[in-house]
Amino acid sequence: FFHAHASKMQVQMRNAGSKAVGRQGVSLQGLSARVAPVARRSTVQVSNAVYMDFNAKVFQKELVKFASMEEYIVRGGRDKFPKLKEAFVGINSIGVIGWGSQAPAQAQNLRDSLAEAGLKATVAIGLRPDSPSWKEAEATGFSQADGTLGEVFDVVSKSDFVILLISDAAQAKLYPRLLAAMKPGATLGLSHGFLLGVMKSDGVDFRKDVNVVLVAPKGMGPSVRRLYEQGKSVNGSGINCSFAVQQDYTGNATDIAIGWAIAVGAPFAFPTTLESEYKSDIYGERCILLGAVHGMVEALFRRYTRQGMSDEEAFKQSVESITGPISKTISTKGMLAVYNMLDAAGKKVFNEAYSVSFQPAMDVCLEIYEDVASGNEIRSVVQAGSRFDRFPMGKIDGTHMWKVGSKVRAERVEAQIPLNPFTAGVYIATMMATVEVLREKGHCYSEICNESIIEAVDSLNPYMHARGVAFMVDNCSYTARLGSRKWAPRFDYILEQQAFAAVDAHEPVKPEAIAKFLSDPVHQALATCSTLRPDVDISVGGADSSVGVGAGAARTEFRSAVAA
Numbered sequence: 001f002f003h004a005h006a007s008k009m010q011v012q013m014r015n016a017g018s019k020a021v022g023r024q025g026v027s028l029q030g031l032s033a034r035v036a037p038v039a040r041r042s043t044v045q046v047s048n049a050v051y052m053d054f055n056a057k058v059f060q061k062e063l064v065k066f067a068s069m070e071e072y073i074v075r076g077g078r079d080k081f082p083k084l085k086e087a088f089v090g091i092n093s094i095g096v097i098g099w100g101s102q103a104p105a106q107a108q109n110l111r112d113s114l115a116e117a118g119l120k121a122t123v124a125i126g127l128r129p130d131s132p133s134w135k136e137a138e139a140t141g142f143s144q145a146d147g148t149l150g151e152v153f154d155v156v157s158k159s160d161f162v163i164l165l166i167s168d169a170a171q172a173k174l175y176p177r178l179l180a181a182m183k184p185g186a187t188l189g190l191s192h193g194f195l196l197g198v199m200k201s202d203g204v205d206f207r208k209d210v211n212v213v214l215v216a217p218k219g220m221g222p223s224v225r226r227l228y229e230q231g232k233s234v235n236g237s238g239i240n241c242s243f244a245v246q247q248d249y250t251g252n253a254t255d256i257a258i259g260w261a262i263a264v265g266a267p268f269a270f271p272t273t274l275e276s277e278y279k280s281d282i283y284g285e286r287c288i289l290l291g292a293v294h295g296m297v298e299a300l301f302r303r304y305t306r307q308g309m310s311d312e313e314a315f316k317q318s319v320e321s322i323t324g325p326i327s328k329t330i331s332t333k334g335m336l337a338v339y340n341m342l343d344a345a346g347k348k349v350f351n352e353a354y355s356v357s358f359q360p361a362m363d364v365c366l367e368i369y370e371d372v373a374s375g376n377e378i379r380s381v382v383q384a385g386s387r388f389d390r391f392p393m394g395k396i397d398g399t400h401m402w403k404v405g406s407k408v409r410a411e412r413v414e415a416q417i418p419l420n421p422f423t424a425g426v427y428i429a430t431m432m433a434t435v436e437v438l439r440e441k442g443h444c445y446s447e448i449c450n451e452s453i454i455e456a457v458d459s460l461n462p463y464m465h466a467r468g469v470a471f472m473v474d475n476c477s478y479t480a481r482l483g484s485r486k487w488a489p490r491f492d493y494i495l496e497q498q499a500f501a502a503v504d505a506h507e508p509v510k511p512e513a514i515a516k517f518l519s520d521p522v523h524q525a526l527a528t529c530s531t532l533r534p535d536v537d538i539s540v541g542g543a544d545s546s547v548g549v550g551a552g553a554a555r556t557e558f559r560s561a562v563a564a
Contacts, residue, residue, distance in 0.1 A: 293464075334530065
């Protein structure tokens with residue numbers, strides 16, 4: 001079903017600047033691949049993403065050029081909903097297990113899409129009977145009385161398609177029982193490749209009489225729902241998804257996966273593997289998506305106040321500048337557009353900030369990737385979940401800085417938010433470091449752009465813009481929330497100690513770093529992604545608004561729990 005074209009990828013990755021030192025073969029359940037080049041400085045040999053072809057009988061694939069790479073994708077849209085009947089043939093019951101970040105969004109989107117397509121398949125939620133999420137599920141129309149809300153293992157045993165969206169730590173604990181409860185011939189759906197990493201560590205595999213597929217929206221759950229709702233009048237708008245087929249028992253697993261992606265609202269879907277997905281996803285959320293941006297703005301805020309800015313002005317020049325003009329420009333026009341908006345003096349400041357920030361950020365980014373690839377970060381998440389009863393996740397928006405932010409947001413005039421060139425240089429340097437590590441490790445541009453750029457500016461930063469850092473971070477998965485808390489201080493520290501210290505010491509700008517940024521092929525790849533982007537910007541309400549907030553949408557109160 002998937003075919004990897006490694007030789008082409010290897011040549012392309014060399015052209016993109018990777019330093020090849022060798023190759024290693026890998027076979028993943030019907031996927032044969034040759035690993036793309038690994039950077040010389042890498043200390044962990046990992047299986048990398050590859051250029052992939054796939055066979056779909058229901059949906060039409062399209063060959064798209066991302067910079068120098070050609071990749072197959074599938075376009076989404078509500079006009080594809082009539083094909084769901086053929087894609088989901090034999091699926092009469094879909095069980096969505098859990099009610100965390102992704103489950104409310106995906107369950108509601110699936111229910112709405114199936115209804116619009118005229119399918120009679122039911123979508124049921126599986127939860128513990130004593131789950132605090134039970135009432136939330138009922139508030140969005142799922143009911144025990146009509147069979148759309150039930151106990152976890154009962155729903156699993158009855159479902160033709162089981163979408164497992166409980167926390168990663170809970171999956172690590174419960175997967176043997178969950179797999180055992182599935183019907184032969186059923187499909188297991190994952191939205192994160194994390195479970196594969198756990199099972200590989202445990203030395204076990206999926207049962208052979210089920211399909212195993214993945215659809216991973218490149219955005220947190222509330223944004224998946226919000227953009228789906230906003231897109232109902234424009235042939236669909238939502239969050240891009242990667243998809244993968246780990247095991248095809250019935251022969252139509254690829255179409256099931258693509259149908260799932262289209263039903264939850266993906267503007268376009270691109271192929272990956274479970275292994276590539278969990279590495280890029282866990283890595284990205286610890287870097288520019290969550291951890292890095294949190295640590296960065298804390299460091300910038302302190303720097304600006306030390307330079308004499310008022311607290312309010314420092315917040316505007318750091319957080320507001322990133323979540324406002326920087327993110328909005330990158331979203332529609334790309335990173336180079338931010339640079340080109342600056343005058344000569346602004347470009348000089350940008351170059352200084354970029355030049356000193358890229359290498360320190362790259363240092364932490366590479367460490368994160370290798371911790372994920374080696375399994376260390378997965379073990380850290382599982383271990384943290386086991387400590388939640390003693391040490392629940394604490395608040396991250398209770399400090400003076402974020403209280404200042406509440407006042408700034410209340411008085412905000414959107415058109416007056418400044419584009420600070422130093423902030424832009426630090427942010428884009430860290431974004432490019434996130435990109436570069438993924439590229440060195442062999443990920444394709446569709447995955448690179450979504451995991452390090454698009455998700456940041458289209459899904460996550462708008463939530464920080466609306467209500468602050470906790471509203472962004474804590475509406476994500478437990479794995480993301482833990483990772484952000486763990487790595488944000490590292491980015492804060494290294495930018496303060498290395499990047500800012502270098503600027504203050506008047507170290508000269510590295511012209512080769514600026515030249516590489518300005519000519520980097522990722523800009524071409526991102527431009528291609530922009531052509532696939534629906535013309536809808538996410539709308540999320542602020543402190544006094546209910547838009548995108550409430551049952552089945554974004555939360556304002558957050559829990560630390562291991563199971564759904």
